[in-house]
Amino acid sequence: MPGLIAELQEHAHICNTTRAMNKVSGVVGVEDNAQGFHRLLTTRILPVIELKLPSYSATAGQANLLDLVELLNALVAWETRSGVGFEIQRFRQQLADRLYGDIQRQTEAFIRRLDKADYAEMPQAGALILQLDAHVWLLEGFGQRQKVSELQNASARLARSIVRSVSRTLQGFLADGDIVRHFDVSAVLLYVEDLVVAMLGVLESTREEEAKGAAHPFILSLGEQIATANLADLDALLSYYLRALERALDTPKVSKDTFRIFSTHAGMTLRLLRGLARQGGQAKASGLYEQGMQRVYGLQAKARSLHRDSAEPHIADKLALLEAITADFEKPLVQIIPSATDRL
Secondary structure (H helix, E strand, C coil), X not given: CHHHHHHHHHHHHHHHHHHHCCCCCCCCCHHHHHHHHHHHHHHXXXXXXXXXXXXXXXXXXXXXXXXXXXXXXXXXHHHHHHCCCCHHHHHHHHHHHHHHHHHHHHHHHXXXXXXXXXXXXXXXXXXXXXXXXXXXXXXXXXXXXXXXXXXXXXHHHHHHHHHHHHHHHHHHHHHHCCHHHHHHHHHHHHCHHHHHHHHHHHHHHHHHHHHCCCCCCCCCCHHHHHHHHHHHHHHHHHHHHHHHHHHHHHCCCXXXXXXHHHHHHHHHHHHHHHHHHHHHCCHHHHHHHHHHHHHHHHHHHHHHHHHHHCCCCCHHHHHHHHHHHHHXXXXXXXXXXXXXXXXX
């Protein structure tokens, strides 16, 4: 890629110099060659770039995206210096307009749907966050600062909608304990990384407001209100699971399979709080995580005591499940997210 771009720059320099000197000799046929090369680019190369860029996602790697953007920018620079037309430049602008319009419409439509739904659509939300990131990289590479700013605003709105939707999902389950709603809670907790990214988006937009002087010094911003409410909901959810585990320890008839459901979800909630504490630097999330872990250690101590003194048939299994929660946190976050076969 660097060699190709250097050759384009050199070729453009030769064409420009030759034209400026109004010579017909020196570099034979340079004008015809430039026009022919320009036709080759517009008919063969640009269609390939057009197919590649819109279909790329953030998971393809930022370097791959930026390589294509750098190539297109180099072709525009060659076209401008060679004086052969403006087709590549128009193509780049039209492509930027289309990419921007497509992702804006997709984001706004998803936000409207998410704001109406009674559960958080985490898989789709996570995928859209990645797509937005990819489009921001592309448009930054094209020098589209206004479009980048508007997409960043759209990304902040999306993050707030995701976190609000998660809170509604958790609150709906905590209000009545309905098993169907618990499936929605499970779906949220399985996508720890996506929810952490969304929460970070909320916090980042709040910090940007403060940096620009747009935030009120004595009034919580919308983002701060959403983040605070979400942490309160996660705290309430964790308390629900830990209370259920304590009751299950006191009730011999509670099976180990039921106990596993509670312990798994308690562990997933703790992972989420830990991710928010580590990635977002949230002191409150860190405090909730530490308090939750202390409660788990307390439950472990109680289970060990029961294991010594009780004939309860499943107490050993319950103790092992409680110990598995804290054992997980000796590993990096990315290694402790449950695999597809482990998800409940």
